[in-house]
Amino acid sequence: MLKAADFSAIKGSMLLQGLAEEELARLAGLCELREMGEGTTVFIENMPGESLFLVRKGTIRISRMFGEGDEKTLVVLGPEDFFGEMAVIDGLPRSATARVAEDAELISLKKPDFEKLCQEDAALALKLLTNIAKVFSRRVREANDEYRDLLIWTMQKP
Secondary structure, eight states: OOOGGGGGGTTTTTGTTTHHHHHHHHHHHHOOOEEOOOOOOETTSSSSSOEEEEEEEEEEEEEEOOOTTTTTEEEEEEETOOEOOOHHHTBBBBBSEEEEEEEEEEEEEHHHHHHHHHHHHHHHHHHHHHHHHHHHHHHHHHHHHHHHHHHHHHHHHO
């Protein structure tokens, strides 16, 4: 079981924004710390989603398959970043693969524990969901900008 102090090195994480010390302690009580070595797979695209992960140390490579054996890196995440958040919201299969690029410490929150939090501390759950939504919104906007740039680039080619 984690303690609020386990979040001290990553208090700048968007996931933890606006959380008071007692809320961090409550959240910590529902989370687990997982140490994973370089090259370890956290999860694979299309497998059932069951946890979100907050990077405390190390780096994680998020990728997708674009054809047989053609895996493309979408983003590399580091300390304070979080990923896999859709799993605690919708529980649908993973949309990408996550692998440890550099030895990592990940704080995980499982879907059943998040659901328990929603039942027992709705205010804290709402803060977490709001933080997730803000990051998700930013990611969608960035993807839209990249898509727009790609369309402009392809229309300019002879």
